[in-house]
Amino acid sequence: MSRSDALVDAAWVEAHLDDPGVVLAEVDEDTSAYDKGHIKGAVKIDWKKDLQDPVRRDFVDQAGFERLLSKRGISNDDTVILYGGNNNWFAAYAYWYFKLYGHDKVKLLDGGRKRWELDSRDMVTDVPIRPATSYHAKEQDRSIRAFRDEVLAAIGSLNLVDVRSPDEFTGRLLAPAHLPQEQAQRGGHVPTAKNVPWSKAAEEDGTFKSNEALVALYRDETGLDFAKDTIAYCRIGERSAHTWFVLHELLDQPNVKNYDGSWTEYGSLVGVPIELGDGK
């Protein structure tokens, strides 16, 4: 994997919009954005309705993922270009999810919906009609997904990266500041986690920083040991999918997992250690 395998820019998308074998998909939590306007030909993936199990707190399973992609008219051979709002958080989460179920030909649109809008590029409201396919997903690749026990075992030994804002990391805020500050879980972070907010990996327009700047950020400024395995987490696992994408896909670090349970799980566990303040 390298940067050019994982990322395309807006000019590339405009040039390949109508290519057979290329499918654009907008991934959002607030899908009203798609309904108001999206890139021509893009299908819609709803982060919650389409990607989460409706009952248990987990993903849709392998069969559910197969049904979703078949219904959206995506085949195993298609190159899927994902983009979305919130600086590509949910698109990065979906990217991780496509990889989890073994779809290799998937890329992110650099800058996502924001850069596209700030550039005043064309958007349409027409919803494409794609014939259904028979998509086959692989078993989940657990090498890129961390569970809570692995996080506890990683304290003091592996790289733990908390990608929330400094205000959430220290316990000052319990959620991103665009949400009301009322949550069940305690504030703080996993002991020994380093705070590298996802936003430090992105420019203001939502595009990713250069690989050189990213290495400087994680290795030189933060002191992440690239020889060790890494687990990234945030509040619900989508901002940390953005950082997983940076470390695993752009910087080609081999052993990086996203902990999708993240702080809403960890901060609600009975008896686990929590660190407050700026960390060590």
Added chain:
Amino acid sequence: MSNAGDSSPAGCGAPAGGIKVTAGTGSQAVVQGHVTRSGTPVPSGYARLLNADGEFVAEVPLGDDGGFTFYAAPGDWRLRVLAPGGVQAERAVTASTGAITEIEVAV
């Protein structure tokens, strides 16, 4: 979430304009306002909340009325606006618990 609009505690995304305060603020420290150009709402753009050190805290796409809402903590923040055509603006804002701090940004 009794005083906010439709939102899910499982979610993390920012709906356009943010989640509007519909009743009292309770213990929330709310920063909200609108972005306008020559008195007309700017519906396509982004509002970013930065902390006093200039670190990114949150971002919402502007609502159809150019509006944005943030739930901060008491203290000093910076509000930054991005809009198509390279438009940028930045304002200082101080939030207080139990209050809605209104900020109107003309670009």
